[in-house]
Amino acid sequence: MEINIQKRVLEANENESEKLKRFFKEKNVFVLNVMSSPGSGKTETLVKTLNRIMPEIRTAVIVGDICTTNDADRLDATGAEVTQINTDKFGGDCHLAANLIESTAREFDLDNIDLLIVENIGNLVCPAEFDIGEDARTVVLSVTEGEDKPLKYPLMFRLAHSAILNKIDLLPYLDFDIDEAEKNIKEINPDMPVYRISATKEQGLDPWIKWLKDMVKSKINP
């Protein structure tokens, strides 16, 4: 019963996200959906990313949280246009859905934006099921989590186009086998690039930035 209800919700979202994909294509905007557990360092990764890609790539950010505008405030400091969605107004939803993204994205001046980054709600499960009209998905995993997370949350890793292993500066203090973690990611999604970074210490960012820039440039018209 519950599964059927979920199916209807997901189908409605899919129709919406298909429309949204056409709209973003028309507007010539590349959309990246960034997902992770709470506390993996999504926001810090995006702050350091925005500092490196702007103004070459004109970027706007939608950041989702159930409550607080903490992340939006941090992202705002980069100079990017940022809008916060708080889902507590929508039943405390655990993911962002296409209809919410559509109404929020329309508030931006999309004709002057190349890249729209959506920082999804911290959750490795539900956001994977809700397409929000994105061109690509990036999943961020902190090395303070377990190496087996890709096996435990396979849908998230199967549907992603790139993965970031964040907080590598903490590796000396952890019993975490980063090669094992990457092996587990590749087991779920063999061809996905995996970037080992420390956002706070600004280590390993270049290959990730190159991937993102190449993706955006390959999809939008100059």
Next chain:
Amino acid sequence: MEINIQKRVLEANENESEKLKRFFKEKNVFVLNVMSSPGSGKTETLVKTLNRIMPEIRTAVIVGDICTTNDADRLDATGAEVTQINTDKFGGDCHLAANLIESTAREFDLDNIDLLIVENIGNLVCPAEFDIGEDARTVVLSVTEGEDKPLKYPLMFRLAHSAILNKIDLLPYLDFDIDEAEKNIKEINPDMPVYRISATKEQGLDPWIKWLKDMVKSKINP
């Protein structure tokens, strides 16, 4: 529309969990629902907890994951009775619901069990909304996450009866203000006890173990 559907699902779960509470009371079993983000160290905390409370408190564990039996294997080594629920059979659900707990709990010899611990799916959002017939809830937060998580996921912290701040052995290497984190927890839930521990290094466990034992003993009949 989506919110109404969710409401119906939640109401159905509540009816089920009320029945389940009566059943556990009849069986004289205390039920603890343990929740957190992925990678906060729930399983390691439970392994170290089981080693300290058994056999004095006869304990069984239900562990929820979307996929894999990794956690059940680790908990099994403590000698506790352990059953794994994989929700990928149920649409990859992001939480455990009361009906699933009921059918699983009935497989245990509940007449010879004092404490049933449910290790919920790694997710700070949805599990908070689904009562599974528990007597108490514990939320585990890793100090590798942000101090603001209690403010971002208030429902989880509001409905909990105790909180664990785990991985304190990593504090020297992190830019994490543990007092700020505790202040944020108390802002949401002023009277909740907060235990600072390192499960892997077995630091700070005694007060947490005392709380758990006292809770169990105050609710079950000798």
